[in-house]
Amino acid sequence: MPVGPGADAHQDDPVDLRIQRGRVTEVGQGLPTYAAEQVIEAGGRWAIPGLWDAHTHPAMWALTRRRIDLIGAGGPQETVTRVRKHLDGIPAGDGLVLGYGYRSGDWSSQPTVAELDAVTGARPVALASGDGHNGWLNSAALALLGLPSRAGALAEEEWYAAYTRLEAHDPDSVDPIEALRVALDAAHAKGVVGIVDFEFGSSFDSWGERVARGLDTMRVRASVYPERLEEFAALGLRTGDVLVPGHELVTMGSLKVISDGSLNTLTAWCCQPYVGGEHLEHPHGRPNYPPDELVRIMRRAKEIGLTAAIHAIGDRAVSATLDAFEASGQSGAMEHAQLIAWEDVPRLAAAGITASVQPSQTWDDRDVSQRWWGDRTERLFAFRAMADAGVPLAMGSDAPVSPLDPWLTLAGAVHRSADEREPWHPEQSLTIEEALGASTDGQGTLGVGSRGDVVLLDADPLQEFDDTGEQAAHLLAMPVAATVVAGRVVHSTL
Numbered sequence: 001m002p003v004g005p006g007a008d009a010h011q012d013d014p015v016d017l018r019i020q021r022g023r024v025t026e027v028g029q030g031l032p033t034y035a036a037e038q039v040i041e042a043g044g045r046w047a048i049p050g051l052w053d054a055h056t057h058p059a060m061w062a063l064t065r066r067r068i069d070l071i072g073a074g075g076p077q078e079t080v081t082r083v084r085k086h087l088d089g090i091p092a093g094d095g096l097v098l099g100y101g102y103r104s105g106d107w108s109s110q111p112t113v114a115e116l117d118a119v120t121g122a123r124p125v126a127l128a129s130g131d132g133h134n135g136w137l138n139s140a141a142l143a144l145l146g147l148p149s150r151a152g153a154l155a156e157e158e159w160y161a162a163y164t165r166l167e168a169h170d171p172d173s174v175d176p177i178e179a180l181r182v183a184l185d186a187a188h189a190k191g192v193v194g195i196v197d198f199e200f201g202s203s204f205d206s207w208g209e210r211v212a213r214g215l216d217t218m219r220v221r222a223s224v225y226p227e228r229l230e231e232f233a234a235l236g237l238r239t240g241d242v243l244v245p246g247h248e249l250v251t252m253g254s255l256k257v258i259s260d261g262s263l264n265t266l267t268a269w270c271c272q273p274y275v276g277g278e279h280l281e282h283p284h285g286r287p288n289y290p291p292d293e294l295v296r297i298m299r300r301a302k303e304i305g306l307t308a309a310i311h312a313i314g315d316r317a318v319s320a321t322l323d324a325f326e327a328s329g330q331s332g333a334m335e336h337a338q339l340i341a342w343e344d345v346p347r348l349a350a351a352g353i354t355a356s357v358q359p360s361q362t363w364d365d366r367d368v369s370q371r372w373w374g375d376r377t378e379r380l381f382a383f384r385a386m387a388d389a390g391v392p393l394a395m396g397s398d399a400p401v402s403p404l405d406p407w408l409t410l411a412g413a414v415h416r417s418a419d420e421r422e423p424w425h426p427e428q429s430l431t432i433e434e435a436l437g438a439s440t441d442g443q444g445t446l447g448v449g450s451r452g453d454v455v456l457l458d459a460d461p462l463q464e465f466d467d468t469g470e471q472a473a474h475l476l477a478m479p480v481a482a483t484v485v486a487g488r489v490v491h492s493t494l
């Protein structure tokens, strides 16, 4: 796949790059073209290794993309306005319409069924909150589920039960393959070649059917949650093994454990109470597993040849997870590692555990973190401290929590502000070289022997800017000309 001439002044002269049997086998100028080889004339564009998203929930993301986008809606009025606009843009009908992403926690007034009815008429509409803990249905949707009429939203258990039943009325939820195809293609168009799949309910057995139905272009590392660990053990497979016979792109990843809660629901397990959280049932948040149990599960995974990926958001959970890695002798990754005690940074490095982080949340979580963690936010998303200590970093989105978009991730790593405000704790930001390096699944750069995963860009991703805001804007606007996975073109505008 020669990368043709046409150079930018500050780059080295353009080179050709050959991929054979899924690997880069030659890099050099003026490589000869062999018969039956596909040639991509890249016109002097920039070539980088394929990008990875180290933390995704792909089916949830695919479904979320098809729903009314309510993320960032400032109140009930703005929410119903978005609903109306969405309904105006789709064919009329009586099928259920779903929305996702509002956060009513800090709204001055709470959602009412009447307000939603006023814009939807008789079409059933159900809106899910961004934190997953409440849902807002109109009268038609309540009737569809046979629920009595009510004034406001459904919460917790009542909502979970309703949500499961709503899915049965949503064709995409019943069969997410088409939605997934569109979402994966969109990811390829952003330069993504691989994802780590942490779908709830475990993903180790999801991809056989998907690959058979043509979803065979993405590298996927699947996972298993503790509830299905023994079922997985019975298969006799280990981390790194191919999960779909004859299709090497889908392999087994790690055991995934969600060791504590989240910031938005105030359940992340912390050393100190949430600021002003005295009224909470658990003012420090709480662990989801007793420490011994976490160690036992991690040991068992090690015994059967699985690495571990442990979700830890609060600083107490981060410490306890480190303890569990040490006690179990496990290796792998800590997912999120969001709030960290300074003394745990060198421990993380010494244990060789990868911090699997989501830099775009420096944009989404700024205000809520400041509200609940106050001064502690200097230890939040401490990417610089981790990188300097030698902690391996892997970047991801946690889609659908943030969009599956590596450019948004990179922008969040270099510039910690989503708006005109000054960056938030800019001392913890990364350089673009560091952030990009943590987005290639360890490939680092393209060379002989590296995976045949290449992204061609119209602009220089490493271009330097004095202002990180300008750098973020440059990254967010990055035009991706082509994406190649194991030598196969999966996206091209050329």
Ligand SMILES: [Zn+2]
Residues within 6 Å of the ligand: 055, 056, 057, 198, 398
């Ligand atoms: Zn997640």
